[in-house]
Amino acid sequence: MGRRSDSKTRILAAAQELIELRGYSQIGVAEICTTAGVPKGSFYYFFASKDALALAVIDTQWESQRADWERILGSDDPPIDRLRRLTEVIVSSLTAEPIAGCLYGNLALELSNERTETIRGRLREVFDAQVDMIAQLTGPDTARAVVAQIEGQIMFAKLYNDIRRLDALWPNIRVLLGE
Amino acid sequence: MGRRSDSKTRILAAAQELIELRGYSQIGVAEICTTAGVPKGSFYYFFASKDALALAVIDTQWESQRADWERILGSDDPPIDRLRRLTEVIVSSLTAEPIAGCLYGNLALELSNERTETIRGRLREVFDAQVDMIAQLTGPDTARAVVAQIEGQIMFAKLYNDIRRLDALWPNIRVLLGE
Incomplete structure (x- = not known):
């Protein structure tokens, strides 16, 4: 066993x-x-297949991350502090070089055809869950903008292989929050 | 000929x-x-190779887009109107279904190893040029946030295959601009 x-x-x-x-x-x-x-x-x-493995990789990562997100976003701290802490945890998970980026975002842009629709569906569920969790504090429109900002800035951290690209992430999210 | x-x-x-x-x-x-x-x-x-073709595909697309960006961002309109017009042109270029997304962003997240460093370098040049052009109106930090927001929202339009995801792009960019 x-x-x-x-x-x-x-x-x-x-x-x-x-x-x-x-x-x-x-x-x-x-x-x-x-x-x-x-x-x-x-x-x-x-x-059963390589695709089944991909789903398991996504699920394994999100199961672990979701626990972090729930703990941080469900704390008694002021909402702005919870979102700052979430941003810090996301950035600190990405520092290994070369910068691998976000598993979900990487797969979302690599996989684009019908054959991969099952995996794409799972990715939509993960992003839906992320938006829903942030939306509890910000409303849905701002939550989607925040998740998009995270994914866009991680794209650049990966492309430039430079974690300092993410120094701006929290200031940018603050602006999106209207703070 | x-x-x-x-x-x-x-x-x-x-x-x-x-x-x-x-x-x-x-x-x-x-x-x-x-x-x-x-x-x-x-x-x-x-x-000479498939990679040389990829560079030519990137260059061909950016040559055409850069002309649009220069015309729109270099106009005599108020800066906010130029950025709104740029956003409209970006969104209108993405409406064909299935939503293909951004060629540069797709390649940035698909290609991650050293063998593709030449292509990744060209993608950095394109994004550097986009940030520089927007930074003339906004400053560099805001420009990077705007380009990241564009890429993140296009990721979701592609993943959800839903152009309406981009309805929020201009409102989100306005917030990033402090408007």
Whole structure:
């Protein structure tokens, strides 16, 4: 049992790393298994397909992040402090170089055809959840602008491979909040 | 001469369409030539490699867009009206369904490894130029926030395949401008 669940965790970690480094389309199941150090048979024990793995990678990351978001945005601090803290946590999760960016945003712009509609649907659910959580404090229109600002600025941090690009994120969000 | 330059134009148009539909990594030179209706030999007459073609696709699109940006942002209208007009032109260029999104943003998030550094460098030049042009009216910090907002909102228009997502773009930019 220990080894089995360890294999699944290793496959998920390898997939996330490879997606971040090279993009989803470029990687194959064989390479994921080699990186994870598990036999290819193990892969299909845990995942029906590469797309099923992508959904699991998204879910695993969002499950962890959602807990952070709920804790921070649900605190008793003033709303502006909660949103500042959320921004800090997002930025601090992105500092490893090269800057990998946002898994959801990367996949959203890489995957554009019907074959990937299941994954795109899951990404919409994640962004819907993010907007809903922020909207509790700001209303929906501002929440969408905030999430768009986060994704746009992370795009530039990734493209320029420069975390300092995100120094402006909180000041920009403050302006969007009308503060 | 007429046929030769027509082939180049057809290759560029086919490449742009295929990149938008499926992503850059997923397409090959053979498919681009089939879509363009030109023999594969023609391809290498015009382009040294698929990466050289990608640079040409970026340059062709930005050459045309830059002329629009310069005309609009360089007009005698009040700055706020110039920025509103620019936003309108950007949105109106994105309405074809499925929403393909921004070529530069799509490539920025799809391409993340060293092999694609040449293309990533060209994308940085395009975004630098966009920020510089807007910064003439707003200052650099606000200009970067505006371009990030544009890219983030276009990401969502593409992911949700819904142009109405961009109805909020101008109101959001107004807030970033402090208007």
